[in-house]
Amino acid sequence: MNILNASQIRNLDAHTIQNEPISSLDLMERASRAFVRWLCARFDNRRPLVFFCGKGNNGGDGLAIARILSAKGYGVTVYVVDYTEKSSDDFSKNLQRLQEHLTVHYIKEEKDLPKLTGEEILIDALLGSGLTRPAEGLLAATIETMNESPARVISVDIASGLYMDKVNGDDDAIVRPDYTVSFQLPKLAFMIPQNGPFAGDWLVVDIGLNETYIEKTKTPYFFTDKRSARKLIRDREKFSHKGTFGHALLLAGSFGKMGAAQLCGGACLRSGVGLLTLHVAGCGYEIIQIALPEAMCSVDIHEKMLTTLPDLNAYSAIGVGPGLGKEPQTLQMLENLIGEAKVPMVWDADALNLLSENPDLLKKLPEHTIITPHPKEFERLAGKSKDDYARLELARSFAGEHKLIVVLKGAHTSVIFPDGTVHFNATGNAGMATGGAGDVLTGILTSLLAQKYSPQDAARLGVYQHGIAGDRAAKARTKTAMIASDIVENMGW
Numbered sequence: 001m002n003i004l005n006a007s008q009i010r011n012l013d014a015h016t017i018q019n020e021p022i023s024s025l026d027l028m029e030r031a032s033r034a035f036v037r038w039l040c041a042r043f044d045n046r047r048p049l050v051f052f053c054g055k056g057n058n059g060g061d062g063l064a065i066a067r068i069l070s071a072k073g074y075g076v077t078v079y080v081v082d083y084t085e086k087s088s089d090d091f092s093k094n095l096q097r098l099q100e101h102l103t104v105h106y107i108k109e110e111k112d113l114p115k116l117t118g119e120e121i122l123i124d125a126l127l128g129s130g131l132t133r134p135a136e137g138l139l140a141a142t143i144e145t146m147n148e149s150p151a152r153v154i155s156v157d158i159a160s161g162l163y164m165d166k167v168n169g170d171d172d173a174i175v176r177p178d179y180t181v182s183f184q185l186p187k188l189a190f191m192i193p194q195n196g197p198f199a200g201d202w203l204v205v206d207i208g209l210n211e212t213y214i215e216k217t218k219t220p221y222f223f224t225d226k227r228s229a230r231k232l233i234r235d236r237e238k239f240s241h242k243g244t245f246g247h248a249l250l251l252a253g254s255f256g257k258m259g260a261a262q263l264c265g266g267a268c269l270r271s272g273v274g275l276l277t278l279h280v281a282g283c284g285y286e287i288i289q290i291a292l293p294e295a296m297c298s299v300d301i302h303e304k305m306l307t308t309l310p311d312l313n314a315y316s317a318i319g320v321g322p323g324l325g326k327e328p329q330t331l332q333m334l335e336n337l338i339g340e341a342k343v344p345m346v347w348d349a350d351a352l353n354l355l356s357e358n359p360d361l362l363k364k365l366p367e368h369t370i371i372t373p374h375p376k377e378f379e380r381l382a383g384k385s386k387d388d389y390a391r392l393e394l395a396r397s398f399a400g401e402h403k404l405i406v407v408l409k410g411a412h413t414s415v416i417f418p419d420g421t422v423h424f425n426a427t428g429n430a431g432m433a434t435g436g437a438g439d440v441l442t443g444i445l446t447s448l449l450a451q452k453y454s455p456q457d458a459a460r461l462g463v464y465q466h467g468i469a470g471d472r473a474a475k476a477r478t479k480t481a482m483i484a485s486d487i488v489e490n491m492g493w
């Protein structure tokens with residue numbers, strides 16, 4: 001799914017109005033009904049709803065939503081924040097419609113702000129995609145009132161004060177919603193880690209904007225949701241055999257860190273690879289043979305760490321890094337790997353840390369190798385960034401410069417191609433922020449590469465599957481109690 005910026009969304013809006021055709025007022029009504037459907041499915045009419053509306057179209061949505069919910073028997077109080085003389089046409093029309101049924105209250109100065117009990121549900125319809133500058137004065141005071149109340153807050157389209165596609169200032173007044181119900185498309189702002197508190201649990205409701213126009217609009221940003229992930233999956237043919245699904249090699253584990261190799265290997269097996277060999281330090285031989293009977297073991301000459309490569313000819317993909325340690329002999333092995341590998345690779349964890357300590361090696365990494373840094377590992381590789389938008393930009397130029405596929409791990413993990421395209425992932429949860437979850441991902445990616453998925457598809461699909469398995473694990477165990485091996489146990493579609 002494409003992610004569009006604010007001006008592209010404005011054009012999309014105009015295109016839909018002109019070509020469907022539909023009036024802008026009817027489109028606002030459709031968007032409002034979509035919001036109402038979501039709200040009614042989640043909240044019954046026992047709690048009072050308090051609306052805070054601005055005077056543009058986001059405020060117009062708020063007024064329309066209030067009217068529809070009031071007709072459905074919800075208790076509705078509406079405040080219009082009177083911060084400007086200007087108002088949009090559709091705001092004015094909806095104000096007139098609402099006033100036929102309900103008295104609207106105006107907030108003209110701070111003393112007009114209501115006292116909230118915390119029992120209400122607050123609807124934030126102050127500012128939407130039309131935000132052009134930080135919210136100040138009366139708007140900022142209203143935002144503060146909402147944020148200070150223990151009441152639940154639901155933002156219409158996007159939290160008021162949050163830019164859709166660029167960084168906010170540290171001191172900007174921004175609503176901190178529990179939920180954001182956004183129209184038609186996910187917004188770039190929702191993908192950015194530092195915006196977590198300003199997106200809440202966000203979701204997208206369909207309002208029938210022109211799909212063809214959305215697909216044709218050029219953007220570097222995409223969202224891998226269920227529909228787009230499904231398109232990447234290849235069925236297992238009836239007449240296939242284990243050779244069809246490749247032979248993966250994992251170089252992982254060291255003394256005290258054999259669990260990383262086990263998790264990585266387990267995930268690799270569970271993502272459909274035909275055969276798996278783990279090359280492990282001597283101390284890992286029995287561990288792996290017992291823990292993963294489906295895998296084969298190749299044993300290093302060193303008892304505690306990996307120092308030498310096995311013959312690489314048998315393998316269709318290689319994953320390296322989890323639990324490797326950073327000893328000089330292991331670094332030597334990585335140098336040899338870069339020289340000898342002729343198949344697609346995934347580099348993770350200590351392999352990346354060794355790369356950042358040896359920038360010459362980084363330059364030699366074969367094109368389209370997948371690297372899977374978390375933010376700290378990425379910082380070691382590419383340097384510091386002043387904010388999360390800047391880090392995304394740095395990752396795009398890094399991927400381009402080194403011709404690598406960068407999987408920047410986090411909530412909405414971003415998969416970045418050498419051409420600068422960014423695919424944010426839909427699945428996963430905070431329960432996955434736990435030791436070993438990254439090793440699981442490396443196993444999955446290596447498995448998909450061994451099955452001859454292109455590195456781009458393997459990265460997007462693997463990250464998506466990893467997240468799905470994590471979501472299932474959280475359901476079974478809760479986010480707090482789940483551990484990385486639960487992710488492996490919950491693999492599969």
Ligand SMILES: NC(=O)C1=CN([C@@H]2O[C@H](COP(=O)(O)OP(=O)(O)OC[C@H]3O[C@@H](n4cnc5c(N)ncnc54)[C@H](OP(=O)(O)O)[C@@H]3O)[C@@H](O)[C@H]2O)[C@@H](O)CC1
Pocket residue numbers: 009010012013027028031054055056057058059060061088126127128129130131132133134135136139156157158183184
């Ligand atoms: N296509 C869709 O998805 C659909 C979208 N719809 C809805 O429309 C919403 C966008 O509406 P919108 O364009 O009227 O802008 P909105 O955010 O209401 O702001 C209003 C005006 O406020 C101003 N302003 C900006 N920043 C300010 C500030 N800090 N402090 C004070 N003033 C500020 C600025 O005007 P300016 O003063 O810059 O001239 C701006 O124009 C969208 O989020 C969604 O809810 C649906 O109805 C149907 C389909």
Ligand SMILES: [K+]
Pocket residue numbers: 058124125126127128155156157158159160
């Ligand atoms: K809003």
